[in-house]
Amino acid sequence: MSRVIEPAADSTAALAGRFARVRARTLELAAPLSAEDAMLQSMPEASPAKWHLAHTTWFFEQFVLARAPGHRPYRDGWAVLFNSYYRGAGAAHPRAQRGLLSRPTLDEVKAYRAEVDARLLEALTRDALDGEARRILLLGLHHEQQHQELLLTDVLHGLACHPGRPAYRDDLPAPASGDAVCAACAWIAFDEAVVEIGASPWPAHRGFAFDNESPRHRVLTAAFQLAARPVSNAEFRAFVEDGGYRTPSLWLSDGWETVEREGWDRPLYWQEDLESAFTLGGVRALDPHAPVCHLSYYEADAFARWAGARLPTEAEWERAATALPVQGRFAEDGVLQPQSASGSGLRQMFGDVWEWTASAYAPYPGYRPWRGTLGEYNGKFMCGQYVLRGGSCATPGDHVRASYRNFFYPRDRWQFAGLRLARGA
Known part of the structure; x- marks a missing residue:
């Protein structure tokens, strides 16, 4: 029932x-x-x-x-x-x-x-x-x-799609952190552990959660390392310039077929010069240190393989994020574009870009959808999609939490989606 x-x-x-x-x-x-x-x-x-x-x-x-x-x-x-x-x-x-x-x-x-x-x-x-x-x-x-x-x-x-590339808003502020330089990627280590992820069925806990976030349950995560920050535009540009979109061995089979069929050779909205991109504020210079976005799961997965790493599972991601406050650049900041950030430790886990995980969108053990027609909200889409975590620069800040599970098809890339690397310990 x-x-x-x-x-x-x-x-x-x-x-x-x-x-x-x-x-x-x-x-x-x-x-x-x-x-x-x-x-x-x-x-x-x-x-x-x-x-x-x-x-x-x-x-x-x-x-x-x-x-x-x-x-x-x-x-x-x-x-x-x-x-x-x-x-x-x-x-x-x-x-x-x-x-x-x-x-x-x-x-x-x-x-x-x-x-x-x-x-x-x-x-x-x-x-x-x-x-x-x-x-x-x-x-x-x-x-x-x-x-x-x-x-x-x-x-x-x-x-x-308009040849004139009109801006949604001409008055959107430019990202304020364009001078922040992304240092070489640091890695944060996590020991093997049994951890709890997910949310208790809403609202048996404090705060709202969708039905696909429950029930809270235990998961074993092997020892792993998580990149301290998302992958940057400069790093992804290196992948493009190294022939990443021309190397079949980097791609999942469905991903490579999509690249060939759609003619992909760079992230969505990047211009041919690889120095600028179309944004809600019009065509703007790419901040090389800002998180790359508008990637499909296929592109995120191919980059991770090229980088000698992988995408984190959603359990790994949530384990790391749960210890952090839900703070970041969200829609309320009014920039509506990912921004670079400096600092140490895990950063930009929330806001700026959604982060693809390696986890298929599937029910948690013991999952039960909401009663009646509202049960169609999430559960019936648990097939053929992948989970993203963390929110983006277009997400309302009070709508995000560590247990939030967004999901899209692996070909989708019109969302503000990027990636963070993971690897074994």
Whole structure:
């Protein structure tokens, strides 16, 4: 039997405040976009910004407001347009055709957001939401924060397809740490140990966690070493210049087939000069010391093999990260681009770039999805994908924790994904 979501500890005031902040932040991220920009869908895996604005609103209407007896949909037919993959909630418009949804207009979607926000806050403040509805409301806020990052990465991919390379925002600040020099990679050693990873089923522990992070369980990690920092642009450029994209022996079979089929010869958004890259602020010089990003799992794995190392497992990564505070460069910093950093010991475990791990996205021992349609959120995607850890420069900072498991297909590289090396002791 699937687990029932347990009571949330958030007070009404705290939950209402978080709801208002998260919803306002999504509109803030979409504000630089024209109605035409908000329609861009550059590939089936990406979604238009307008769809993100509507889908996150549909989530609250479908799973919170619709629990009330006599609920009437905001607009007939919109549930089909803005459902994603929740088959238990009914039919969904094809994912690859979201960019064809010129109606409703962007203004109508914003009006939808405003109406659902007003209804939810009114119900919350008059204590009309039961414990389960409040818990789903909090889940919906973390769901929306995931879509905030997707909105940025999808917009970046769409604008990169324009021959003029227009910036999402011309006023984005340049990274402040461009003068920080990455020293030769240092290694941090960890002894063999049995460690606990994961989270207790939410919210039996303090703080939020998705169902795929539980249950907490013990894992044996053999002695290993972890690089003190992520791989830099300069280091990855050396891989490119050494013929890394022309050497089949460095690649997994599926990876090499992808390189040949797609014509990859450098990371996504890098320009031909290998000195600049397209960013949300337009084409900018590559900081050689900043973490490399927009890599697929295949590219990360090939680089690790070229470097005589490997990718860490997610158990190794979490063991190292658990001892650290969740601090880093996140979306709130406003740079929206990975930055270099100096210092000693493990650094940049959180923020800047998601880090690919060698672990396939699979259920933990004893995993149970959430009850009902919300059980489709994570569990049914546990096939053919790999786990990333740590968050990025486009991730909301209060959305990240050491146990957080992000996941993408090994070919995907439009996310802010990089890598950190590992090796045996």
